[in-house]
Amino acid sequence: MAIVVQSGRAEDDRPIIPPAGTTGNQNLIIPSGQANAPATLTVYEDPRCPGCAQLEHVLHATINKLQDEGKLRVEYRILSFVDRIASGRGSKYAANALAAAQDAGKFRDFHDALFASPPPSEREDTFGDKEVLLALGRKVRGMDMSKFTAAVRKGTHDTWVNKVQQAFDRQTAIQATPAVFFKGKDLVKDREHPLTPERLTALVEAEADR
Template sequence: MDLRPGRRGAPPRFVLRGVSEKNHEGKRTARERLAVEREKQKTAEKRRRGLIVGASVVCVLGLAAVIGVVAANAGKDDESDSAGPVVTPAGALGEDGTVIPVGKKDAKATLTVWEDFRCPACKAFEQAYGPTVNELTAAGQLKVEYHLVTLIDGGMGGTGSRNAANAAACAQDDGKFAAYHEVLFANQPMESDDAYADNDRLIELAGKVDGLDTPAFRSCVEDGRHNSWVAKSHEAFQKGGFTGTPTVLFDGENIYQDRSMTPEKLKQMVQEANKD
């Protein structure tokens, strides 16, 4: 507190400088504390978002192209679940019998797809490109080689990828893979929801495909008849050096490296291959 003389004839004035400065200093300190706290909150939020992105599928949409990357480590099924003989689905092709073919064998263009029925990016690819792929396979211009993997089971835990793949292989035994494949992606649960681990749900969805829900199909699904085959297919995915789903190759070339890829561009590529 400072004592200064006032105007002539007036009593001295008391000026509370010290208190004012302390109040100012207190306000500044409070602001600094608030700024530090906000910065901590921002850092924590960035870390939280990073963890969420790191554990999920990153989808990039560009000119109708869908580029999917699964940022998860590939895992193996529990040995007790995948033990047993490898039962290859009817009509499966390839040196290791892990290819499920769709389309005419003599089609001049080939699309190779590695996919996981729990993978959101795989569903996005199916939604964006499915109609075009169906059109080209029906016209005899394109054949598709499907490989089923269990990447999400390894990254997120659970058995939904494997059980759905086994059910799809059971559908292949009845010649109804393509139709059931479409149903599985159309009804795909959230990535974190392991709903496809429930065989009853997989059998329920089979009711959407004419003639698929039979005692033979139910037995195949419930027994996990093709579980070891699914594990073998996933092993082929790992040996191929692939790291994400879907991985899509056109005549051996990874078309996901082309960010300008669209269904129309794919159609043009197939038509060019058929001209040659």
């Protein structure tokens, strides 16, 4: 199930604090994997998007394996528009929690834990309860829970989350999530070649063999 994006604007007067290690124009990207990996995916996803959860369920093990082999780098743009569509704050809170996990060097582990939880419903703002996010953080081995808890409860990266969404709202190329770009093409839109673990592996292996 894909979520169709609606434009809008989020406001927050606090200073913008990007998480550690973010890249790209205005530090809106959370990278995962080696910087010199031969293949790069750009992933647009919202923590409350059921289609994003479904995609992660299918692909996360393959993505992790390819990253561990040094073949794949993933650049995540974490969005929060479902809060506007369905009302609530879970997208924003979860995106801030992902940023807090990035600060702790545990982005991938927390990302996996978050998307491994029961698939979200647009009508149920599960992540609108910060205690749910903290419980997921406690599942991550080695997470600095003192710092993570403070960042989640204070919304340390809320304004950065807003900025990522605002930048997304200004573009017109992507109308729904999840969106997964490889060499300029959205693999999710290719109905002739479904995005399976086998296909992703073949695409990445081809780049690694060049």
